[in-house]
Amino acid sequence: MLNNITALGSNRLLNLLTDNCRQNLLTHCELVSINLDEVLCNLGDVIKYVYFPVEGIVSWEKKITDSPYWVVTLIGNEGMICISLLLGINERSCRAVVQKSGFALRIPATIFTQQVEQKPALSMILNRYANVMYNQALQIAACNLFHVIENRLARLLLMFQQRSQSDEINITQDKLAKMLGVRRVGVTKAAGSLQRKNLISYIRGSVIIHDIAGLKKASCGCYEADNATYNNMM
Amino acid sequence: MLNNITALGSNRLLNLLTDNCRQNLLTHCELVSINLDEVLCNLGDVIKYVYFPVEGIVSWEKKITDSPYWVVTLIGNEGMICISLLLGINERSCRAVVQKSGFALRIPATIFTQQVEQKPALSMILNRYANVMYNQALQIAACNLFHVIENRLARLLLMFQQRSQSDEINITQDKLAKMLGVRRVGVTKAAGSLQRKNLISYIRGSVIIHDIAGLKKASCGCYEADNATYNNMM
């Protein structure tokens, strides 16, 4: 079964391991499909599995006390879900929800913990990824403060595009608004503006990106900054 | 020299270690004074030392590309500086600046790395602290998006108060504004409002907190949320 992975694509974190090390880890992995709106781990759950997405997109969301809002970032095959287990924290303050169906490699938490202890190469790579996540969180903080909705929407669309390798994003404006922490009306306005600039077009429930380079210009520098952080660190 | 530490106060992270483990670590520590505006580690520096503040306050700041702004959080004796070394990252994307003079325990990076490898108890505690920092970053992201300046200022003042154990904060409105990522005028207005509510008073270069409970009510929930995260995790 695991031989199919190459056909599907693969996980960029695991790709950084030596062939030997990766093969050994993969024997403990199970390839599972992840489906839209599936909750991979919920608030307060004890972590049962960690996931390395191979295809598809997962949102990583932190609940904010006394508020209906969640801080959101997206994770695809460049990352993993439940990295905090690396730090020995096995109860979650965040949840993970599938935003685009696909596949992921799943490892039971106990085995993952053992593997990390036994394989310095693995823990080194995941440590670096944890630091990427931290810097991304600070980037979101700045982005939320300084950048207008249109820029932030452009950034979010690019994040979808990058993680799905597809120019069509199946999502409603309402969901985009929740991810950005703004009103749906705000997204309608921003999306309309991006469309008028011929960067995207959209219909009910799906956005099509026409001009990635243009969209990058229309986004804030945070998209590129996140990528730079990832590339430097990994 | 190190016996003086108890007289000065101590670091809450190190306090979580067993006496044996802490004593052993302290033999590698040097107690140094940290002075206002001193830069403990700068952008792009290779990390030479990690610091465990005992007294005083240090700001932890991430530069945002193409912008004069920095995302800022405060670290006192509840935390440490350059936690990323724990993750094996020895070059910094953040800087640390002393905001209130005091003292810190300092350990050379190489020795710190060794100690972390040798002492599971130490690495466990610091791993948990790293997770606290991550959650704090996400909290800042939400706070920046949803909360008005007055709430955010109240939160920042409480963070100073908590970390200095003093109701007098020696800082200008201009510096506060930079930390919040807003204009100085915005701080003047918010501070004036807090003063009119008899929660604080201030003169040139210093703020005095009169009513901590009231200030907590005037702040957003983020102050308490951060504390809750810390207490749960540690």
Next chain:
DNA sequence: ATTTCTATGTTTGTTAACGTACAGACATAT
């Protein structure tokens, strides 16, 4: 004592985003 610098206070107009409401368009189910 006067000057200079720094910190705080206030004003004016502008803007991005808010809350709320409603209308039209499309999709699905019965």
Next chain:
DNA sequence: ATATGTCTGTACGTTAACAAACATAGAAAT
């Protein structure tokens, strides 16, 4: 075919924060 639900478009008044400019006041220096 009709009804119901979901998604998108638009409008109106409100607000927090912005940018820029200027005024006042305390501290430090000469």
